[in-house]
Amino acid sequence: MGSRILTLLHNICSEHSDVKFVFHYREWETDFLRFFRSEINYNISKKAKTLNTSVYKGKKQYSFSITNPSEKQLRNNIDRALAIIDRLPEDPDFVDIEDNQEKGIEEKKVNNIEKVSLAKKIEFLERISQAVDTYDFKIYGTFICNDQTDYIVNSNGVNKKMHNSPIMLDLKAVSEKNEVTVLESFGSEDISSFDLSNFIEQLVRKVHTASKDIVDVGPDNYDVILSPRCMAEFFSYLVWGGLTAAGYDRKTSWFQNKLNEKAFPDSVSLKDDPYYPGIINFAYNSDGHIYNKLSLIDRGVFKNFLVDNYYSHKTGLKKNGAEASCLVMESGEKSLTDLIRGVKRGLYISNLHYMNFINMKETSATGLTRDGTFLIEDGELKKVVNNLRYTVKITDVIKNITDIEDKLYLVPSSDNYGEFGIYSSAMPHVRVSGFKITSSTKTI
């Protein structure tokens, strides 16, 4: 299918000299296992072919989307777009569509839907389930394989293809006795990098910690150890709220006048790096611009906004094509044990839940902890704590980083909706002072 539709898209581009086209054609498939209380909830197989098209004439634009497209449908939709486009208002800020011709590394990847069968997934889950069952814990989560090929073709000669076949296992072990929960995950495009024994070992270690007594703690400013998953979440909110050129253009970014200024401690460096080993990577951004490594924060200095073609023209910021799909934080110098050992009284936070901005410009946000919050006393995880609400400025959380672990973990995530993608980032544990807990949920 891919080659037939590609030829058609190229033909359409060359048939029209007075309009420009941007085509994004995606062939997408998922095999999605969802499990609860150590048994299957459902397994979904789902396929979709979607063609998103934007038609440009001067500064006027019309877009449409077709599922499972045929040539007839595409040409009908183009005729409809051409019939109306002259009567649309202009976007004075629009200059031109993407013209980046650079080719990224188009790796040959296997189709993991074929490689990791449902029976294989169940075999893994049975082993994990048995390991935690001894402790009266059941497993809940998802085991997903996607396979996706994207073709980006436009009238400026952009002609890009990328294939991804990510796997994501996101697994929670939940106590049958009191619902205390711990979390372990795996995300990669290479199933051979999945070490089941190590996965089970890590999970069981967490289950042990989760078997401690439960206490409640009150609102206060705490010394906390944030897990790699928490850091991935905080950084992704910081990106959304402040690092895009769209935010800069709206004047709602905290980083508005801070380019090349010191914003965070020297120890904090963050980059968008599709070539970090093991990360789920992308050769191009959604416009077809090559996806290169980009420094965002270098030793505390804010270095770059994420700038796509449209906002580069509009804001004058230099285009870089980065989308923060592959965030990597630089590691520090201490082991996790040493990070925890340094805390007299504080919290270990495994995961965050339902975070939302209160004021995006100020980066103030609220959210909750989940999937294992622990009280640290005298350098050790001593008790399980009810889930807690935090209300913080995310930039203050980054400013208050006092120590960073000497190791990075690959943290998978999924955007979950529609023809969703699976991503990963590489993050360490960090120690943060003055983390503001504003209330307890009084539940686990």
Place this chain on the structure above:
Amino acid sequence: MKQIVYDINKKLDLPDVTFSDIRLTSTDNQAIFFEKGVLKHISTSFNSLAIGIRVLINGSWGFAGTDSLKEEEIDSMIKRAVNNARIGSTFRRKKINLKPVKATVGSYHFKPLEDPFLMSDEEKLEYLGKIAKELTLNEKIIYSYIYSIFYRQYKVYANSEGTFVDTTVYDTNPAMEVMASDGERVMSRNYPGHMAARRGGFEVIREYDFPAQTDTIIKEAIDLLTAPEINEEKADLIIKGGHLALQLHESVGHATEADRILGMEISYAGKTFVKPEMLGNYRYGSELVNIYSDSTDPRGIGYHPVDDEGIPGKKVDIIKNGILVNQQTSREVAQELGLEPSSNMKGSFANEFPLVRMTNFCLEPGVGTLSELIKETEKGYLIDFTKTWSIDDNRNNFQFTTEIGWKIQDGQITGIVKEPTYYGITSEFWNSCDRVCGEEEWDYFSTFNCGKGEPGQAMHLSHGLAPARFKNVVVNVKA
């Protein structure tokens, strides 16, 4: 399209399939988005097809979905659904065995007053474009937008019990927002609020009368730059409109979805503090709190003749005089909890597995008007227009911020406050409800964006309610 569904239904008559259903949806969508007075985006998709096949084999579900009507693709999907169920059943100890349900055969086709898919694009653009320009006319407004999403979905549902229903619905979701800045701070105001979707076509946009509201939101956004914050520890809050709808949605709606009780949502959306043993005895709210799920009211977006597993639309009390009396359920979940299914099993599109979802989830009206309630309030705040929402994975601890609040002193509104933020524990909060306004203030507030499930689905649903007052709420939370 009905014939395709008939044909698939026949193919699913296999010896080990104990229940099956098929959905087919054909969806039209148009989004128009103006930013800072300029048309940024007009996009359409017509006849987006989706087919979903669900089978129950050996007590385990199998599902497959596609966007292709080609016979070989459908046959391949049937095979995938059956394999998913057969192989999946090896990892299913508690087998699902659905109680039979009497077949429903019928049709429902909603007709909007102004069909947005028959109107010219120019007419829609001209109407919205004029408002978009109005939003830019003050130099303190640094950003503004107005958008509308028009949606039409034709759906066919059929199952192995003989149910066969087709429906057509139209929903429209418009909104506008301005952001004001003094060079340092940024304050926003939107209209019509968080849950602005409604069943209907372009008439929905005219009913909201956006042109009459542009000056108000511009002035309020600018005034908020210098407005005070709430300083008290606790205060009485009158909550109205889309924001009360969101409060109801998050702290009662999701909390009473019974699939969460069984842990089916632990991996993503979370669970609930509600436990099966609370039914019939747990005081969720004050005596004035009566909450129900009603998929029989066609005024709400959650109306349906049958849900997505063949249960006819129903009105079910969830909280009666403050006591938790029922749950929102699917057939599988209801059976496990010893309840009757409540007609709440829905998928956003046919190629998505149905989940327990809110339909029209409503707070029953009390008595009196909003202005009477304000007059009766000695000291407190009237709040609306959601800015931030957050609730824990047990639906017990919530914290919300609205864009604006109006201070009430001795029964009079005396000024505005910026970003009122309040926090609460669900049952304490609903037990502090001492007034719900009457029928004359009651209306539906709806959304296109209730996220749930994995893979995620964004559901269209409604909340019916009138403004209500809550006593002594914690309002001193700051970042």
